[in-house]
Amino acid sequence: MADKVYRASTTAPVNIAVVKYWGKRDATLNLPTNSSLSVTLAQSDLRTLTTASCSASYPASEGDWLLLNGEPSDVSGARVQACFRELRARRAALEAADPSLPKLSTMPLHIVSENNFPTAAGLASSAAGFAALVRAIADLYELPASPSELSLIARQGSGSACRSLFGGYVAWRMGGKADGSDSMADQVAEASHWPEMRALVLVASAAKKGVSSTSGMQQTVATSSLFQERIERVVPQNMAVMEKAIQDRDFAPFAEVTMRDSNSFHATCADTYPPIFYMNDVSRAAIRAVEQINAAAGRTVAAYTFDAGPNAVIYYLEKDTELVVGTFYHVLGGEIDGWKNDAVKGLKPTTSLDGG
Numbered sequence: 001m002a003d004k005v006y007r008a009s010t011t012a013p014v015n016i017a018v019v020k021y022w023g024k025r026d027a028t029l030n031l032p033t034n035s036s037l038s039v040t041l042a043q044s045d046l047r048t049l050t051t052a053s054c055s056a057s058y059p060a061s062e063g064d065w066l067l068l069n070g071e072p073s074d075v076s077g078a079r080v081q082a083c084f085r086e087l088r089a090r091r092a093a094l095e096a097a098d099p100s101l102p103k104l105s106t107m108p109l110h111i112v113s114e115n116n117f118p119t120a121a122g123l124a125s126s127a128a129g130f131a132a133l134v135r136a137i138a139d140l141y142e143l144p145a146s147p148s149e150l151s152l153i154a155r156q157g158s159g160s161a162c163r164s165l166f167g168g169y170v171a172w173r174m175g176g177k178a179d180g181s182d183s184m185a186d187q188v189a190e191a192s193h194w195p196e197m198r199a200l201v202l203v204a205s206a207a208k209k210g211v212s213s214t215s216g217m218q219q220t221v222a223t224s225s226l227f228q229e230r231i232e233r234v235v236p237q238n239m240a241v242m243e244k245a246i247q248d249r250d251f252a253p254f255a256e257v258t259m260r261d262s263n264s265f266h267a268t269c270a271d272t273y274p275p276i277f278y279m280n281d282v283s284r285a286a287i288r289a290v291e292q293i294n295a296a297a298g299r300t301v302a303a304y305t306f307d308a309g310p311n312a313v314i315y316y317l318e319k320d321t322e323l324v325v326g327t328f329y330h331v332l333g334g335e336i337d338g339w340k341n342d343a344v345k346g347l348k349p350t351t352s353l354d355g356g
């Protein structure tokens with residue numbers, strides 16, 4: 001049986017935060033300066049598919065490897081290593097407790113991972129990527145771990161990845177322990193709790209982001225005075241209002257907090273020294289379009305949010321699909337439902353939220 005190949009496949013969806021994670025209090029353990037909350041998008045639209053395999057027949061000299069969208073990817077970085085180490089340690093504990101189990105923890109790992117969206121478009125690919133990587137290996141190792149336990153491991157790959165282990169509405173609680181054992185994600189509500197929720201992804205630019213999230217947030221923590229206000233006052237309040245809005249399925253406060261929190265996050269980026277700008281002219285046009293839609297309707301119909309890049313995600317309810325998607329189509333002259341022009345400009349409406 002030495003040549004037996006053990007294998008497991010899984011998918012993980014992209015999540016887009018409505019209360020943003022921005023800042024680390026411990027860069028090694030990847031512990032955040034604040035809690036955050038996100039919405040998991042539909043797997044059919046944006047997801048990573050990952051297969052993990054291991055075998056005693058894999059040459060030890062090659063070690064572990066990862067093929068990402070068909071290209072070899074470096075696994076020697078601290079983040080991937082932390083995930084491999086944690087997962088192997090849990091498998092080794094199972095093997096120690098039950099000597100009849102095959103010694104998978106000692107075999108080289110081969111990981112093959114594919115995104116069904118353009119990686120370069122900056123659409124939270126690390127979140128789906130690390131969530132899928134961790135769950136694929138956990139499945140391969142048959143670990144009896146809950147999604148929250150796996151979120152502790154995925155967090156060390158990329159902070160936002162800990163939220164992609166759940167579908168629906170997901171909170172990452174910052175925790176307070178120095179070892180990070182309480183900094184994990186939980187599900188605030190299933191997607192089915194609020195089935196009318198929709199997300200429209202507007203790809204304003206497929207260019208790779210100028211300043212990575214990891215280094216951008218470190219610069220913000222080190223230099224922005226606005227940041228203290230954000231983590232001490234703004235975010236705790238946004239988390240509380242957002243959780244209630246989700247429980248109550250109340251779109252107006254959901255939308256207001258989403259937009260305010262995005263603005264607050266980008267304000268701390270502008271307050272970073274030297275300043276960091278993630279939004280571009282297309283992003284600002286999207287903000288104006290949302291304002292116009294809401295003003296014309298006389299109620300809150302849509303909410304925008306931007307991560308560490310110019311692409312917009314617009315949240316709205318199903319009944320307002322024509323109003324929102326129609327307006328964006330008209331205002332931006334975009335292509336609906338396609339990654340046209342190499343995804344340089346495209347609108348991708350999701351049909352629903354699911355996953356997890």
Ligand code: DP6
Pocket residue numbers: 016017019020021022030036126157158159160161213214215306307308
């Ligand atoms: C703006 O999770 O990519 O998307 O932990 O350094 O990998 P690392 O950062 P990452 O940061 C995401 C930042 C954000 C906000 C969010 O998703 O909450």
